[in-house]
Amino acid sequence: MADPVQTTKPDLYKVTRIIKDGAIVADDWQFVPLASELAPEAHPIPAGRVIVPLPVWQSQRHVLAARGDVGVWLAPADDPQQLADSFGQIALIAVDFPKFTDGRGYSIASLLRSKLHWKGELRAIGDVLHDQLYYMQRVGFNAYALRSDRSAEVGLAALKDFEDIYQFSTDQALPVARRHFGANTAATRGSAT
Amino acid sequence: MYQYDEFDRRVVRSRAAQYRRQVARWQAGELADDEFRPLRLQNGLYIQRHAPMLRIAIPYGHLSSVQLRKLAYITRHYDRGVGHFTTRQNLQLNWVKIEETPDILDHLADVDMHAIQTSGNCVRNITTDAYAGVAPDEIVDPRPFCELVRQWSTLHPEFAYLPRKFKIAVSGATEDRALLRFHDVALELHRDANGEPLVRFIVGGGMGRTPILGETVRDDVPWRDMHTYLEAILRVYNRFGRRDNMYKARIKILVKSLGVAAFREQVEEEFSRIANGPNRLPEDALSWIQSRFVTPQYETLTNNPAVLSDALASNIPFARWHKRNVRGHKAVGYAAVTLSTKRAGFAPGDVTDAQMDAVADLADQYSLGELRITHDQNIVLAHVKQSDLPALHSALHALGFATPSIGLVSDMIACPGGDFCDLANARSIPIAAAVAERLEDLDEQEDIGPLRLNISGCMNSCGQHHAGHIGILGVDKQGQEWYQLSVGGSGGTQSSIGAVLGPSLRADQVPDAVEQIIEVYLEARASNERFLDTVRRIGAEPFKNKLYPNKGKSAADNKVAQNG
Ligand code: SF4
Numbered sequence: 158m159a160d161p162v163q164t165t166k167p168d169l170y171k172v173t174r175i176i177k178d179g180a181i182v183a184d185d186w187q188f189v190p191l192a193s194e195l196a197p198e199a200h201p202i203p204a205g206r207v208i209v210p211l212p213v214w215q216s217q218r219h220v221l222a223a224r225g226d227v228g229v230w231l232a233p234a235d236d237p238q239q240l241a242d243s244f245g246q247i248a249l250i251a252v253d254f255p256k257f258t259d260g261r262g263y264s265i266a267s268l269l270r271s272k273l274h275w276k277g278e279l280r281a282i283g284d285v286l287h288d289q290l291y292y293m294q295r296v297g298f299n300a301y302a303l304r305s306d307r308s309a310e311v312g313l314a315a316l317k318d319f320e321d322i323y324q325f326s327t328d329q330a331l332p333v334a335r336r337h338f339g340a341n342t343a344a345t346r347g348s349a350t
Numbered sequence: 351m352y353q354y355d356e357f358d359r360r361v362v363r364s365r366a367a368q369y370r371r372q373v374a375r376w377q378a379g380e381l382a383d384d385e386f387r388p389l390r391l392q393n394g395l396y397i398q399r400h401a402p403m404l405r406i407a408i409p410y411g412h413l414s415s416v417q418l419r420k421l422a423y424i425t426r427h428y429d430r431g432v433g434h435f436t437t438r439q440n441l442q443l444n445w446v447k448i449e450e451t452p453d454i455l456d457h458l459a460d461v462d463m464h465a466i467q468t469s470g471n472c473v474r475n476i477t478t479d480a481y482a483g484v485a486p487d488e489i490v491d492p493r494p495f496c497e498l499v500r501q502w503s504t505l506h507p508e509f510a511y512l513p514r515k516f517k518i519a520v521s522g523a524t525e526d527r528a529l530l531r532f533h534d535v536a537l538e539l540h541r542d543a544n545g546e547p548l549v550r551f552i553v554g555g556g557m558g559r560t561p562i563l564g565e566t567v568r569d570d571v572p573w574r575d576m577h578t579y580l581e582a583i584l585r586v587y588n589r590f591g592r593r594d595n596m597y598k599a600r601i602k603i604l605v606k607s608l609g610v611a612a613f614r615e616q617v618e619e620e621f622s623r624i625a626n627g628p629n630r631l632p633e634d635a636l637s638w639i640q641s642r643f644v645t646p647q648y649e650t651l652t653n654n655p656a657v658l659s660d661a662l663a664s665n666i667p668f669a670r671w672h673k674r675n676v677r678g679h680k681a682v683g684y685a686a687v688t689l690s691t692k693r694a695g696f697a698p699g700d701v702t703d704a705q706m707d708a709v710a711d712l713a714d715q716y717s718l719g720e721l722r723i724t725h726d727q728n729i730v731l732a733h734v735k736q737s738d739l740p741a742l743h744s745a746l747h748a749l750g751f752a753t754p755s756i757g758l759v760s761d762m763i764a765c766p767g768g769d770f771c772d773l774a775n776a777r778s779i780p781i782a783a784a785v786a787e788r789l790e791d792l793d794e795q796e797d798i799g800p801l802r803l804n805i806s807g808c809m810n811s812c813g814q815h816h817a818g819h820i821g822i823l824g825v826d827k828q829g830q831e832w833y834q835l836s837v838g839g840s841g842g843t844q845s846s847i848g849a850v851l852g853p854s855l856r857a858d859q860v861p862d863a864v865e866q867i868i869e870v871y872l873e874a875r876a877s878n879e880r881f882l883d884t885v886r887r888i889g890a891e892p893f894k895n896k897l898y899p900n901k902g903k904s905a906a907d908n909k910v911a912q913n914g
Contacts, residue, residue, distance in 0.1 A: 258388055258471070260511025264588045267508050272623060288372060288381075288389055295507035311375075319364045321357045323501040324577070325628040 167305045169255075169283050174309060176290070177278070177300040179316065181309040184302070186228060186249070188282065189213065202227075208251050208282070211235050214243065222246040230282060233261035237269045249278035252298070257284040263296045270297035287311050291318045351412055351720055352497050352643050354462040361504065362459045365466055369393045370452035377449070392472055392510065394465030395451055398772050404446045404454060405468040410478040410496040410520070411439030411723040415710040418721060420461040422706035428454050433706065435691065435699040437763055437814055438517070439477050439723045440468055444770050466504060471512045473503035473584070477519045479527040480724035484686050484732045486678045490522035490539035490547050494639045495576065498631070499537070502577045509584045513591035514599035516584070517556075522547075524843075529725060531555045531563040531845035532817055534601045535583060537576065547573040547636070553583060553613070554605030557811030561847045562602045565610045567617060574631040575621075581629055582621035586613070646718050646733050651683025653736065661740040668743050670792070671754040676739060685736050687717075689729040689751040690761060692786070697779040698764045699727030708749050716742050725814075726763050726802075728756065759801040759868070760786050763814055767807030767824060768831065774807035776824025776831035781805055781860055785822075788861040789868075798868055801881045802840070817841045819882045820867055821848040822860065833860050837867060837893050838885040849890040852898045863897055870896045 170188035174181055187203060191210035198216040202209060208228040214221060221227045228249035231237060240250065250269060252262040262281065269275040280300035281293050287308075290301055294316050303312045354362075369389070376386040394405040406421065413421075421441055425433045428450050429443040436442055446454065458464050468475055476499050478492045479485065499518060503509070509516070521528040522539035530536035530552055538550040549571040555564025571579045587601045605613045662669045677686040689709065692698050701709070709729060713721045716738050717731035724730055729751070734742060746752040755761045762785065765771065767778025782805055789795060804818030808825075815821030821836040832854035839848030855863055868881075870892050875884045885893075894901065 257385070258511055259593060260471075260509070260513075261589055261593075263508040263511065264585050267585070271627070286385060287375075288385075289511075292505075292507035292510055318368045319361065319505065321361050321364070323361070323504050324506055 169285075169304060170302075172282075172302040172305050175280070175300055175302045176309060176312050176316070177280075179313070181313065188230070188251075191232070206248070208249070208280075211239065214247070215239070218243065218246070228278075228280075231262075231265055233259050233265070235265070237265050237273060240269075240275075241273050244273075244275060244277070247277075249280055249300070250275060251280040251282045251302075254281060254283040254285060254289075257286050257289055263292065266293070266296040266298055287315045290315045295322070351414055352409075352493070352639075355642070359459070359462065362462065362464045362466075365393075365464060365505070366452065366455040366459050369455055373448070373452050388470055388511070390448075390451075391470035392467055393451070393455065394468035395446075395448065396469060396772075397448075398444065398770060400770065401445045402448050402451070403770070404443045404451060404465060405436070406441045406443070406458060406463065406465050407468045407475045408439050408441060408463075408723050409500050410476050410482070410493065411480055411725075412493070413721045413723065414461075415713040415719040415721065417461045417463055418706050418710040418713070420457060420463070422703040422710065424454055424457055425706065426703040431703045432700050433703070434697070434766060435701065435723050435727050435729070437699075437725050437727060437765070437812060438475060439480075439725060440475055441723070442766070444766070469515075470510075471514050471516075472510050473506060473512075473516045473518060476500050476503070477517070477528055477533075477725060479521045479523055480722045480728075480730050481527065481677065481686055481732065482522070482722075484679050484681070484684070485523050485525075485527075486680055487524040488522055488680065489524065489541060492520045492522040492537075492539055493643065494636060495522070495537065495539060495547075495549075495573070496520045497639055497642070498576065498635065499580070502580065502629075506584075509588060512584070512588055513593045514596065514601075516587075516601065518580075526842045526845070527725075529814070529817060529841040529845075532557055532561075532814070532841060533564060535580070536564055539573075542570070549573055549576050549579070551579060551583070554602040554610070555845075556600050556602040557814060557816045558600065559597060559809040560600075560602065561811070561816040562606060563845050563847065564602075565605065567610065567614050573636065574633070575625060577629045577631060578624050578627060579617075579621055581624060582617045585620055586616045590616075646681075646720070648681040648684060648733070649735070651681075651735060651737070653682055655683070655737040658736045658739055661743075665740070667747075667754070668740060670796075671743055671752055672739065674754045674756045674758065675752070679733075681733075683736055685734050685739060687731045687734050687739070687742060687746075688724070688756045689731065689746060690753040690755055691728055691751070692755060692761050693750050693753050694783075694786070694790075697766070697769075698762060698782055701729075705749060705751075709751070712742065712745055712749075726761065728761070754792065755795060757800045757802070758792075758795040759789050759798055759803050759820075760795060762786070762803040762805060763818070764805040765807050765813035767805070767813075771807060771812075773810055774824060775809075775826035776807055776833065776857070778805045778807040778813055778822075778824060781822060781824075781833065781857060784857070784861050785864050788865060798872070799880055801868075803864070804839070814841075815839070816847050817845070818848060819885065820864060822864075825854050827854065831857055833857065835860075835863055835867070835897070837890055838882070840882055846886075851890060851894050852901070866896050867893050 175184045186206045189209045197212035200213045206226045214229045230251035282302045375381040396403040430445045434442045519528040519533040520537045536552040551567045552564040553567045718733045722730040764778040764782040768774035803820045804815045805822040806813035806815040817839045823834045834854040836848030
């Protein structure tokens with residue numbers, strides 16, 4: 158068996174094409190990292206479409222809110238609740254997966270959709286690989302900044318890994334068991350969001 | 351048993367196909383080792399000391415004879431002809447080839463089986479009482495609830511990358527035979543005044559290097575809220591469980607650091623938000639899932655038929671076996687029979703392919719084609735006519751599965767340990783063999799009475815040593831194998847964690863030490879008092895004094911070396 162090659166990781170946050178709403182599209186949103194040596198209010202924000210860290214958004218909201226081309230990204234430990242009153246002012250929400258094995262982003266996405274009712278773009282960023290896309294889609298992501306060294310086509314296919322599911326999630330797909338429950342189904346689904 | 355339908359089958363097939371693609375991408379170098387790792391683990395594949403190990407899921411320990419024959423086939427063709435039943439009611443194959451694992455998963459899918467979530471930081475296989483559905487002390491049959499939890503947790507999108515593994519047990523009897531208080535979450539089923547099932551959620555138990563007994567978070571969750579309550583617990587854990595240190599990442603550490611009251615508050619807050627959401631089970635969910643189980647068609651029989659009472663009166667080995675290995679049954683005229691895998695020349699839980707085939711035949715002949723794997727690594731035939739017991743006993747005797755020792759000291763639990771497992775500090779199987787050899791006299795064992803002896807090869811505690819009346823733990827001292835002994839551990843309603851007796855011992859000292867522990871018990875016991883009850887009454891001190899008579903003196907004075 159061939160020894161698997163460990164490629165050096167590309168910059169996780171420099172991605173020029175993403176998967177969004179089931180299609181591969183070019184992307185020019187710039188990621189603004191959280192620099193530990195800078196106070197949030199001191200972060201310089203470039204012109205153009207930017208995705209800024211939550212603390213930066215909170216400290217510079219008064220200026221950024223008017224731009225219309227600002228998205229906010231959440232780190233795994235961030236509380237999505239803190240963004241709830243900003244929904245009208247931000248263009249997208251990104252959830253960072255610094256390492257693909259850190260699963261907190263799935264719960265953040267789930268809360269953004271089912272608790273806070275964010276209806277806009279929800280994007281997975283960071284260590285975004287093929288084999289997690291299906292789950293990401295199910296918890297409510299609709300955009301994926303797939304790592305630049307991964308095939309976008311394989312990523313598209315991975316979104317269709319399963320056609321049957323066992324549990325309700327924010328994607329509103331109908332679980333296996335519910336297909337049997339008949340009349341209850343429609344009623345229960347009505348209260349899904 | 352639960353019967354798969356086309357949906358269940360498609361999920362398992364899709365999963366096997368997905369895994370085949372993942373293996374191919376890994377072989378082609380498109381998937382790095384550390385990226386493939388969680389994927390293969392969530393399909394049960396470990397890379398071990400000698401060869402990869404595949405852990406096959408046996409959902410809540412239930413198997414059909416058809417499935418067992420398939421496991422025999424896989425064991426024969428893809429392994430070296432021996433499978434190992436684990437303490438979490440799964441089957442492990444220790445000699446598979448990675449490139450053949452996709453084929454194995456296809457074979458499993460042919461009989462509605464898989465290896466989904468048998469490892470990795472996700473919700474693992476659900477375990478339950480091996481006597482579910484037949485135990486006379488049952489309040490609620492846990493199997494439909496196990497199946498509902500199995501379905502809910504299978505490929506759950508939000509909880510596939512938890513801080514650490516997550517083990518769920520379900521039970522619905524008066525006596526806890528599922529080690530509920532040693533699980534991350536346990537669902538203990540009971541009934542309200544109207545007979546509606548309620549769920550007691552016990553959270554934060556576990557073994558490992560920090561053994562903790564689970565605590566009740568809520569007593570009376572209506573069964574329809576079972577999934578949403580689990581979701582609330584898992585979401586709190588997924589968000590706030592520690593991820594910086596794998597030894598502190600289990601939910602027990604989160605519950606302990608918050609305190610159960612604060613943990614409960616967080617869970618309740620999340621639960622109250624989602625309680626009436628889409629994951630609340632519909633009213634007819636339980637009857638629907640029950641209808642998906644094939645209910646055994648019991649004949650109208652009487653208890654203690656003549657053929658049984660005659661055999662009991664005339665056949666001493668049979669009577670002895672009947673006393674230890676046969677249990678009462680809900681249905682009149684039936685019994686549940688435990689097949690002991692604990693026999694000379696075999697590690698606990700080890701069964702050959704030929705034996706699997708033979709046991710599958712016996713299940714067809716005597717037990718409506720159904721089998722269960724127990725957490726103490728034995729096999730149960732749950733629907734045996736009492737009139738068939740003498741014939742079944744002869745058949746089992748010929749196969750070597752009739753050791754009349756269930757619940758006695760030689761019915762020990764041992765993990766694979768250093769012979770197979772990469773994480774081991776020491777070997778378990780030779781220790782089990784040495785202790786078994788020392789205590790092989792069955793009359794002596796009968797005299798000693800019920801005694802659970804559990805052996806783990808390292809702190810991961812797969813051999814459940816913390817829950818052993820006598821526990822043996824392998825420790826590593828400068829590259830040598832040493833063993834630490836404890837007494838007083840137990841599962842059950844009165845669960846307890848064993849107390850360590852003192853410095854660890856060399857392998858060759860262990861059988862002596864076990865004998866000394868038993869001597870202390872025999873001297874101290876009140877009439878008919880079980881080992882565990884004696885330990886609870888007299889404490890660990892007398893055992894310590896016996897094993898370490900020179901305590902307080904220098905290490906050199908003691909016959910055992912001090913563990914620094
Ligand atoms: S207890 Fe340790 S040695 Fe034994 S199987 Fe588990 S990890 Fe391996």
